[in-house]
Amino acid sequence: MPRRHKITVPIDTCQFSPTQLQPATALRFGMMGLAGTIRNQLVDWHLLKTEFRTTVVIAGVALDYLRPFQFFSAAELEIDSGLVARRGGKFLELECRLRAAEGEVARLAMLTRPVRLSGSEALDATPTDLSEPLLRRFQTDERDDGSIVRPLPARLEGFVSRGTLVAEGSTSFFVSRSDCEIADQWQNVRLPDWLASGRERLILHQADPLLTVGLREPMTRFLAEFRRPMFFGDEGVLRTRVYQHRAILAFVHEITCALPSVAEARRPLCAIGIEEFALKN
């Protein structure tokens, strides 16, 4: 069990939709947990950058909602986080539990990849393994050299190969500086908002009663993998396909970047996300 970093945050109305804690809010809480655990278990994040020329970027997230939880459910939430070094420091994984008075309401796993900063003002970087001096700061029970867990590929394969495609659509968006972090690179925690925009637009446009579960019911699971970052000023293209598989309606999203002069077929894939909703009989 990794050392825990716990903070309590007051609930506010902007953190919720009518049905649940917004996934983007949960991911933002995860970022707070990540900053806290990096500080707790490694070193202050700014020193990680300036002294060790290292930082982390998010490679994947898995958010599971464990019970109904709305704005009126509680006055505060506890963010309980721990960080594990996986595969010799090739990955750092945040385990984050969001807890209210009645118990755990959501669980978030955030897989991050260490990167080595070039040292230039642009904060450009290349993937790296965590250096030995940093890796040594993890306790024995905070290091795991086994395989990493990537729930998205198997889940995606299940929906595509065994589910029924019920709708699809696409939309585009602009990456504003307010969507980005200090290197003008997209904030990964903004992804749920872009995906939600594609889902909601599709549902309202198609007026299919089956699809409206994606607005009426709370999301049960959110999965995402990040393949390539987008940056301030980029144009993103979001393609959404909706699958029904057993009692789940899954909105499967792909984001590509519309790079100038690069043909549509060769646009780089930037992120894949899945939003799952439970169908009720």
Next chain:
Amino acid sequence: MKVVFSGTLLRFVNYKKEVELEAANLHECIGQLGAQFPSLRPVLLNGDGGVRNTHQLFLNGEQVDSAVTSNAAACHLKGSDTLLILTAIAGG
């Protein structure tokens, strides 16, 4: 020819997404960009004057191999070319 910038590099070229210039080859092109935007030079180039491996170049939509960027003078350019320069990943 046209040079297009993306993302984190924009602030080092005064937020000009597109720059028109005349260059016979990639080496000349990069040299002109460095002269026109002095703050871009240390960001784009490493200590040997080559393009840092943290950036990617696309010439007319095709990614330029790092072997080509390391021998930039041999990469000939023409007026109708479009060169896209972007940062592959940043550690923000």
